[in-house]
Amino acid sequence: MVIFGAPGSGKGTQSDKLIEKYGFYHISTGDVLRDQIARKTEAGILADRYISEGHLVPDEHIIKILGDVLDENREKMANGIVFDGFPRTVNQAVALEQMLKERGSEVNAVIGLEVDEDELIARLVNRGKTSGRKDDNPETIRERLVVYHDSTCPLKEFYTKNNKYRGIDGTGSVDEIFERICKEIER
Ligand code: B4P
Numbered sequence: 399m400v401i402f403g404a405p406g407s408g409k410g411t412q413s414d415k416l417i418e419k420y421g422f423y424h425i426s427t428g429d430v431l432r433d434q435i436a437r438k439t440e441a442g443i444l445a446d447r448y449i450s451e452g453h454l455v456p457d458e459h460i461i462k463i464l465g466d467v468l469d470e471n472r473e474k475m476a477n478g479i480v481f482d483g484f485p486r487t488v489n490q491a492v493a494l495e496q497m498l499k500e501r502g503s504e505v506n507a508v509i510g511l512e513v514d515e516d517e518l519i520a521r522l523v524n525r526g527k528t529s530g531r532k533d534d535n536p537e538t539i540r541e542r543l544v545v546y547h548d549s550t551c552p553l554k555e556f557y558t559k560n561n562k563y564r565g566i567d568g569t570g571s572v573d574e575i576f577e578r579i580c581k582e583i584e585r
Contacts, residue, residue: 399583400481402553403511405542406518407568408575412511413482415576420583421477425467427460427484450532452541454486454549461493468497486550491557508557509579511568515543
C-alpha cells in the first residue's frame with residue numbers, strides 16, 4: 399500500500415503504527431535519502447541540494463534508489479510493503495507499477511491523509527524546533543507545499559481513476575487517524 403499526503407500530513411507517524419500492527423515492510427524515501435546524506439554517498443550529496451531547497455529529488459534518481467531497496471530487501475517483504483513518500487509524481491507512480499509488476503505484485507490501496515494547510519505548516523514548524531531537519535523551516539516548508547500541489551496532487555486523480563485512492567481525514571489524535579486507516583485496510 400501507499401500512504402499518501404502533503405508534507406506534515408502524518409505519513410511517517412502512521413506508517414510506524416501500520417508496521418507494528420500488520421508487519422508491513424516500511425519504505426520511506428525521505429528516510430532513505432536522509433540516510434544517504436548522513437553517509438555522504440554520491441546519491442546523498444546530490445539529494446541534499448534538492449531537499450534543502452524544498453524540491454523533489456529528480457525522478458530517475460529516486461526511482462533507481464527505490465529499485466535497489468526493493469531488490470536488497472526482498473525476503474523481508476512477505477507481509478507487504480507500506481510506501482511512505484513514494485510515489486510523489488505521476489512518473490514515479492508509473493515506474494512503481496512497472497517495478498511491482500516485474501516482481502509479481504501491485505499497489506492494492508492508496509491511503510490519502512487529508513489535512514488543511516494551516517495545520518500542516520504548524521506541525522512542520524513545530525517539528526523544526528527539535529528535528530534538526532534543514533527542510534523544516536517556514537520558507538522551505540512553503541516551497542515544499544507548492545511542490546506538493548504542483549507535482550504530487552495529480553496522483554490523487556491517477557489513483558482515483560483506477561479506484562485505489564481512499565481519502566482519510568488526517569486531523570485529530572494519532573490513534574483516531576490510525577483507526578480510520580485500519581477500517582479502510584480491512585475493508
Ligand atoms: P519526507 O521525509 O517524506 O518528508 P515529509 O513529506 O515532510 O513527510 P514526513 O513523513 O516527514 O512527515 P509526517 O507527515 O510523517 O521527504 C523529505 C524530502 O525528501 C522531500 O521534501 C523531498 O525533497 C525528498 N523526497 C522524499 N521522497 C521523494 C520522492 N519520492 N521523490 C522525490 N523526492 C523525494 O509528519 C510531520 C509531523 O507532524 C511530525 O512532527 C509528526 O509528529 C506530526 N504529526 C503527525 N500526526 C499528527 C497528528 N495527528 N496531530 C499533530 N501532529 C501530528
